[in-house]
Amino acid sequence: MQPPNKLGEAPISSLFFQYYIPALTSILSVTLHQVINGIILGQQVGKEGLAAVGLYGSVIIVFIALTLPVMIGGGILIGRNIGAGDYSEAQKIFNFATTLAILFGCMVALSTPFIVKPLAGFLAGANHEVLVRNTSDYMFWQFVGLPFFFLRMFWGNFVSNDGAPKVSRNASVLAVACNIVLDVLLIIVFPFGVAGASVATALSILISTAFIFLYIKKQKGHLSFGNFKFTLQLKTWKELANFGLPSFASEISFSSGLLIINHSIVSYGALAVSAFGLVNYISFIFIRLLTSAMIASLPIISFNIGAKLPGRVQEVLKFALTFTFVVGLLITAAGFAFPDLLVVLFSGEETAEFKKVAGGATSLYFLLFLAAGGNYILGAYFQSIGKAAISVLINVLKGIVLIAFFLMILPGYFNMGLNGIWLSRSLAEILTLLLIGCYTLFHKEKYFSKNAILSRQE
Incomplete structure (x- = not known):
């Protein structure tokens, strides 16, 4: 050993x-x-x-x-x-x-x-x-x-x-x-x-x-x-299920959210559906830069909670949040600066009309990276300290609830059409981070203090 x-x-x-x-x-x-x-x-x-x-x-x-x-x-x-x-x-x-x-x-x-x-x-x-x-x-x-x-x-x-x-x-x-x-x-x-x-x-x-x-x-x-x-x-099977519940909610909400976005795009024609498929595929590749940060954080956080070192848990949280924000900012900037290049790189030679639709979708859809990393890290952190409810809330809000909300109001009520659909997931990620961030910071002692980190260990 x-x-x-x-x-x-x-x-x-x-x-x-x-x-x-x-x-x-x-x-x-x-x-x-x-x-x-x-x-x-x-x-x-x-x-x-x-x-x-x-x-x-x-x-x-x-x-x-x-x-x-x-x-x-x-x-x-x-x-x-x-x-x-x-x-x-x-x-x-x-x-x-x-x-x-x-x-x-x-x-x-x-x-x-x-x-x-x-x-x-x-x-x-x-x-x-x-x-x-x-x-x-x-x-x-x-x-x-x-x-x-x-x-x-x-x-x-x-x-x-x-x-x-x-x-x-x-x-x-x-x-x-x-x-x-x-x-x-x-x-x-x-x-x-x-x-x-x-x-x-x-x-x-x-x-x-x-x-x-x-x-x-x-x-x-x-x-x-x-x-x-x-x-x-x-x-400890109840505790195991409690820690794992947010991951289950994340997977189900994420799949459901993509389904309702896809369903909303169908009425805009095959070109829009194809563009969504491409942009979603590209985003899956870039999102791995952020999910890897979440995977890296979990073992370090879990070990230090068990070792009763809450200060190190706080350090991991701050470092991971900063890292994912910087990476997310760079990805978003790439989506705005080089949308056509990304489309051509992953789709090859396509019609000018397709490139226009997919390029516009990329710029708007990639806004999600501004907040996606923070949501992943906070979800993993709350999951690790036993705050399953808030972790589940993050996943459900960003995965399906806020997406459905924005899909109801942006395309029709605000006359944004297809652009409203592209923005739905991005705004869902950003609003989730703002809502959860403000709420948990207001109750900082309950969620981020050393006592909160060790509360399940005493």
Whole structure:
């Protein structure tokens, strides 16, 4: 076992980047794989193959939303218990989460032969025979591999909270490399089509999971398989659910918000819908710079709460807020200064009309980055100190409530049309940060004081 990590001692700035860079590398490597995978599948199978993967995306979002409370909540509790020196309690949480991942994953995997075709028909439409077949083929192997997918999610987050963020990063990079090689092998060399792409992804996740398994088995951290036992008993399960609830709310609200924006754009025609798809895709890439900061902050905050070092928690919060604001400001500036360049870079040669619509959308939509980082960091902070209600409120306000509000008044009442739709998410992010910031600063003692940080630890 390694000596105690330096989460409670190292300078906050250097510690932050020790977690930020692996998190960003891991996320960007997955993004790169998605691009390459899309190119290979699109070229070899066609739009029906890509559509099948896209339809499965709506299913996996549901699974991720259901498991996020355990992954995030468990990670926070593990970090806090390690910080407090209670390694046996951290191990119990690890045992519980691992058991849950295997049980839930196996239940879905065993039911795969009976549910994939009806589900594919529901998603693709029973009359679209080719798309139903492709979607069914892709979902089959993804469902079979779900136990490993869940374990990869849980273990990767847990070892990061146990002071080893590079292990999760290396596992992600390994998975991406394997997936690209297997895509070439199972789609191009052996033309297994969509099923081959699905098998390639499932095997890559299995290899990535095995990599983390071997790390934990070597007992280099505080979690181990030597003390492992299958159990669904956890006395702190309510606390785990409380810590994880904001992540569930975030995923559901975010998905719902995008759906209602997309629905509002439909009446403006195919060109506007295509522009939204492109701008949303570009924003997903840039938003990873901010979500990586949130991921980097959580283990440091959790450990120092457990170690009863509230001053360091306050330092992390201030540093992360400042960092994400500066990054967000730079991204927003790029959206205003070079919207046409971004559109051409990610869409290639398109009509002048499309570039005009997408360029205008980029300038307005990118205003969200002024506040998105602050909302992510504050949400993670409140989540970590046990203020689940305020964290859920942030996610629900910015994800769906304020978006719906602005969509009701900007396009029609203020005659802003399509520009009002582009602004809806940006204004939702900004207003959420202003409302929550003002409220919590007014009640500073309740949310930001040292007593507030340690209130759940006494």
